[in-house]
Amino acid sequence: MTTGHSKNPDQDSSNGGVSGFFVPDLCRVRSVFMLVISSELMVMLLAMAHARGQWIDWNYFGLVSLLVQWTVLTSAALICLARPWLTGLTTTRATLAMVILVIADVLLFSGVATRFLYPGETAAQWQAVGKSLLIAVIATLMVLRYFYLQHQWRQQKQAEMTYRLTALQARIHPHFLFNSMNTIASLIGTRPEQAEDAVLDLSELFRASLNTSERLVPLKEELALCRRYLALEQLRLGERLRVDWRTDDALNDQAIPPLTLQPLVENAIYHGIQPRPEGGTVVIESQRSGQYVYLLVQNPKPDSGASNHQGNRVAIRNIQARIQALFGETAVLKHSHQGELYTVTLRLPWQTTGTSR
Structure with a gap:
């Protein structure tokens, strides 16, 4: 995957310009809100799949939701802080760097959470941490892929608009x-x-x-x-x-x-x-x-x-x-x-x- 090029690679101009970085600015309230809502929907699906004899396991939903929201918000904050550095990388390297940031964040929070959920059960703790990391990596790659496709679509629309403008002018x-x-x-x-x-x-x-x-x-x-x-x-x-x-x-x-x-x-x-x-x-x-x-x-x-x-x-x-x-x-x-x-x-x-x- 390759990103588009603009005069300023990290500028979402108000006049319709498309940022050169494929990940939206996660410092913005709208971006954070969409991440929170999307992650909550995913947690709800997991809680429904985990439930036995009922539609949803609310205890499981509450615990997982707390862990997921903490990791989502802190990961978004880390990516937001690292954005000036990430914009100077290629798409592949930026993707790898963001995945590493998410892995480190999830490892920290899941490691602490499993100590309370499975006290004294080392094997269960490592298994829970492993599952959390695998889910986090898959979810992160899916979200980044979605961001990339959206960025490509916006660039294509911008190119079409530029062509129409040039033709008219x-x-x-x-x-x-x-x-x-x-x-x-x-x-x-x-x-x-x-x-x-x-x-x-x-x-x-x-x-x-x-x-x-x-x-x-x-x-x-x-x-x-x-x-x-x-x-x-x-x-x-x-x-x-x-x-x-x-x-x-x-x-x-x-x-x-x-x-x-x-x-x-x-x-x-x-x-x-x-x-x-x-x-x-x-x-x-x-x-x-x-x-x-x-x-x-x-x-x-x-x-x-x-x-x-x-x-x-x-x-x-x-x-x-x-x-x-x-x-x-x-x-x-x-x-x-x-x-x-x-x-x-x-x-x-x-x-x-x-x-x-």
């Missing part, structure tokens, strides 16, 4: 590029300053599409990218394109995947503004309600069938997959029709990037 519509270049060419002779600004906006869009190192960026950066994109489209569409900004500056540091709003704004223009001779208004809104942040992109209702355009569906599915991979099921992307308006709503958990960019 690398996708700038050829017709958008051609239209932008034609617009810039037409401005060079008559309005050179606007042409220069348009070149800068276009280069910023390309920079964002090629930068795949960031998983989350502040909302203000994504909004700034949308403004650059809209500035280019404004040159092409003129008065046909109107934008209504309803953004809350208090949400500037909200964490959002890069190139999340821009494709939604692009869809709003291509399917809601461009086909209409009279154009229309694109509304971009951000608001917070409780522990959630809502981002809305609204445009005139597309012509019949336009909202089902393949590019539109791909963009929405892609964004939905990315936000759920980063934030879980609390992140939602939905679209709706209300009269003559088409609205895409993005719900994200309130979370800041922790940067001052």
